[in-house]
Amino acid sequence: MPLPKSIITLPAIVFILFFSSCKKDKSNSQSQDREQLVEHQIDSIVNPLIEDTIIAGTVIGIVKKGKIIFLKSYGYADIDKQTPLATTAVFPIASVTKTFTAIATLQLVEKELVALDDTIEQHLDFNTNDKSVTVRQLLNHTSGIKDYTETDIPVQLQEIGYSSDNFLRLLEQKEFDFEPGTAMDYNNSGYYLLALLIEKISGLSYEEYLKKNIFQPIAMQNTGNCYSIAKDSIVGGYTMNEEGNLNPTTLGDLQMAKGAGSLCSTVEDLLKWQIALYHSNELLEKNAYNSMTTANKLRNGAVTNYGLGLEINQHEGNKVFSHNGVIEGFLSDTRYFPESDLTVVTLINTLGKVKPTNISNSIADYFIPKKSITKNFEGNLESLKGIYTGKVMGHPIEMQVIEEKDQLLIQSSKKYPITYVGGNTWIAEDGYTYAFVNDRMQVNAPKMSIILKKQE
Incomplete structure (x- = not known):
């Protein structure tokens, strides 16, 4: 009697299992080959920079489709002692801090404790001299408020003593660079004010809020304010001088950087953060995420290349959500290519000729398609x-x-x-x-x- 079609004979099962095993082994082999190829290609980019002492060291991580596929350190934590740089090294991440500040602000927006179009005077004791500055404008750098790093405010604070109130009183004396909403100019003052906003609304310090609502939920165990981390736990930084030599750098007091650039982290922690941001709603719901990743417009309708705490650009015709950071002795870069579902994080303990953005983009070129964006101009x-x-x-x-x-x-x-x-x-x-x-x-x-x- 013929067997029913729904029944598979034992020989057939053996054949299927054997074929499946062979196919799986082949797939695993191809995956391993690709990983080795990727590592070789990244080595070819980074190793010459180490060998020629252009940078002291770097740690690079890659996430593809929500999974960490690469994490490797190169070079030295200490050149003189030839101390290898570890993948667990803690770096100052400078302005990458701003993306964390933006996420924290948007979490408060989601809880309806603040609105993006609230004026900052509704929440902070800060005199804008009859100019209407919104929370959104702080986030997208269109407030026109003077960037304190371009003023004598840091020097004055050293003389009179650092406090948030002293900072506010000094900043509100500075003239605006432009009318709010009429231009976009990168601004550290805005993100300092956002950190104060987070503290005022949440009742927590800036660091406590981030720890409770971002770091702990996604197990970022080696991330925090640099001034709260023991200095010997932070990797040493270097700066290239005019002769091309690398000199050790002393990390300054980053307390004044606050929401604009005060955080330290590791590549592994930043990869966890990127996965949570781009592959889940652990940090933000969809509406807030969409606001963050949408380029903002000026009053005249002109579109900028900045969302809320993220730069929005293109590389080889592919959209990129990114942020980088620069501080004496250190460079940082995080970038996500949504069309290829790819994240590259690069931290470097040297300020000099090399830009981490260029390294990250060169690595991304192995994964993303190169799209032609040029067209014929038919006008005059x-x-x-x-x-x-x-x-x-x-x-x-x-x-x-x-x-x-x-x-x-x-x-x-x-x-x-x-x-x-x-x-x-x-x-x-x-x-x-x-x-x-x-x-x-x-x-x-x-x-x-x-x-x-x-x-x-």
């Missing part, structure tokens, strides 16, 4: 040429748009070509974009968005 180049002027941080700036051999170029301190990518937008090799609307040119840099006017 003559209409775009001319001299454009405006202000950056209150200082006058001038750029000239010229044409050479049917190629449009920007001339300021140097001359460089720009390529048409569609609509009214052109892009330079460094990622800066230039959008032309009537007699205006909007310049979007990684941490700045300004409008320049064409001169008659």
Whole structure:
């Protein structure tokens, strides 16, 4: 009697198990081969930097589809003692702190304890001199408030004593760089104020709030304010001098950096954080996440390249959500490529020639497709040429748009070509974009968005 179709014979089971095992072994082998290839490729990028003493050391981590697929350290924690850098090394992450501050602020928004369009004077004792500055504008760097790092405020605080109240009184005496919402200029003061906002609303210190609502829920066990961590637990930093030599750097007191750049962390902790942010709702619900990852607009409708605590750019035609940090002796970079579901984190204990962004992008090139973004410009180049002027941080700036051999170029301190990518937008090799609307040119840099006017 023939067997029913739903029954599989023993020989068939043996064959299926054998075939499945072979297929699994082949898949595992291919995976291992790919991991070894990735490591070899990353080694080829980083090892020459170590061998030529361009950087002391770096730790690099990669997440693909929510799983850590690579974590490796290179170089030295101490060059003189030849102490190897460990993957567990604790680094100051500088301005990557801002993304944590943004997440904490958005958590309070989700709890309806503050609204993005609340004015900061509703929550803080800070006189904006009749200018309406919102929480959103602090988050997206469009407040116009003077960046304290560009002033004498740090020196004054050393003289009179550091306190949040002293900081506020000194900052509110400074003139605004521009009317709120009319331009975007990277601003540390805004993120200091956000940390105070978090403290005022939550009743916790900035560090306590982050620990309770971000670090502990996702097991970031080696992350906290740098000034609360024993200094001998933080890896040593180096700075390259004019002769190209690396000199040890003493980490300063980061208490004044607060929500703008006070945190220390490890690559492994940052990978956990990136997984939680981009692959779950452990930290933020969807609406808040969407606000964070959507480029903001200025009052005139011009789109910037910054969301809420995240830079929003492109690399090889692929969208990137990122933030980097720079502090004496240290560089940091976190970047997520949503279309390829890829995260690369790079921490370097050297301030010098190398940018962690370039290392991260070079690594990402092994995983992401290279998309052509150039298009043919059908308009009149003559209409775009001319001299454009405006202000950056209150200082006058001038750029000239010229044409050479049917190629449009920007001339300021140097001359460089720009390529048409569609609509009214052109892009330079460094990622800066230039959008032309009537007699205006909007310049979007990684941490700045300004409008320049064409001169008659």
